[in-house]
Amino acid sequence: MNSAASRRRFLLRSAPALVGMLLGGCDRLSNSPWFARILAVAESLNAAVKKGTSTRLSMAQEFPESELSPSFRSNGTSRPSSAEYESLAANGFADYRLDVGGLVAKPLSLSLDDIRALPSRTQVTRHDCVEGWSAIGKWKGARLSALLKEAQPSASARYVVFRCADSLEEGGDPYYESIDMDDAYHEQTLLAYELNDAALPIGNGAPLRLRVERQLGYKMAKYVMRIELVDKLDGIGNGQGGYWEDQGYQWYAGI
Ligand SMILES: Nc1nc2c(c(=O)[nH]1)N[C@H]1C(S)=C(S)[C@@H](COP(=O)(O)O)O[C@H]1N2
Ligand SMILES: [Mo]
Numbered sequence: 001m002n003s004a005a006s007r008r009r010f011l012l013r014s015a016p017a018l019v020g021m022l023l024g025g026c027d028r029l030s031n032s033p034w035f036a037r038i039l040a041v042a043e044s045l046n047a048a049v050k051k052g053t054s055t056r057l058s059m060a061q062e063f064p065e066s067e068l069s070p071s072f073r074s075n076g077t078s079r080p081s082s083a084e085y086e087s088l089a090a091n092g093f094a095d096y097r098l099d100v101g102g103l104v105a106k107p108l109s110l111s112l113d114d115i116r117a118l119p120s121r122t123q124v125t126r127h128d129c130v131e132g133w134s135a136i137g138k139w140k141g142a143r144l145s146a147l148l149k150e151a152q153p154s155a156s157a158r159y160v161v162f163r164c165a166d167s168l169e170e171g172g173d174p175y176y177e178s179i180d181m182d183d184a185y186h187e188q189t190l191l192a193y194e195l196n197d198a199a200l201p202i203g204n205g206a207p208l209r210l211r212v213e214r215q216l217g218y219k220m221a222k223y224v225m226r227i228e229l230v231d232k233l234d235g236i237g238n239g240q241g242g243y244w245e246d247q248g249y250q251w252y253a254g255i
Pocket of ligand 2: 131
């Protein structure tokens with residue numbers, strides 16, 4: 001066997017061990033030229049592993065029900081003031097439709113029953129508001145990943161934008177928020193329709209609010225009316241990706 005072929009066989013047999021050494025960093029081995037070549041591959045693998053563990057895969061802490069807060073306060077808007085929202089609420093949200101559009105193959109218009117029929121998840125998590133309060137609540141909702149599977153985002157989609165029914169100032173711009181695709185497909189990212197085993201109260205965002213558990217409270221858009229897949233955030237609000245972001249808050253509000 002010539003030396004190139006035997007080297008290849010060696011590489012194939014010992015690939016897992018080599019990757020292990022490379023991930024741990026091994027300067028002596030990386031001095032040899034053929035090794036330097038696969039080092040580049042291993043480095044990109046390492047980056048993928050790191051991204052996976054720190055973004056897509058890591059889970060926000062979940063709590064036992066014994067730790068539920070006695071009440072979950074309402075913050076920001078406690079009831080949208082538009083006539084359109086009032087008429088939806090008056091009818092128990094029977095006429096509510098969630099529109100899903102933008103960069104998708106299949107735009108959707110979903111009733112609450114449609115949303116309740118999607119694969120769901122229940123989780124007890126802690127909500128942290130920048131204003132200095134926290135509360136532990138039990139959320140049930142449709143997995144955003146399941147909704148996206150239906151809508152089929154195009155390859156160019158980079159963000160999911162949530163458009164809300166309320167504005168914080170009279171006649172002001174409506175509340176909105178945005179997350180990236182990693183958070184959109186995260187297991188704990190939900191469109192919640194229940195809080196603490198009851199229909200989501202109006203004060204907490206009825207009929208549907210976002211839960212994106214690894215971020216701060218202001219990311220958790222309440223009163224979600226429309227979801228839009230986009231490739232950039234410019235041109236939406238002041239272009240910073242959310243109502244509070246437009247006033248200078250961080251877009252990635254990790255906790
Ligand atoms: N549509 C909308 N979503 C919103 C807000 C709001 O005012 N309007 N306030 C945000 C902030 S700052 C927090 S802390 C939480 C409050 O959620 P809660 O009312 O269920 O406590 O919702 C967030 N989402
Ligand atoms: Mo908040």
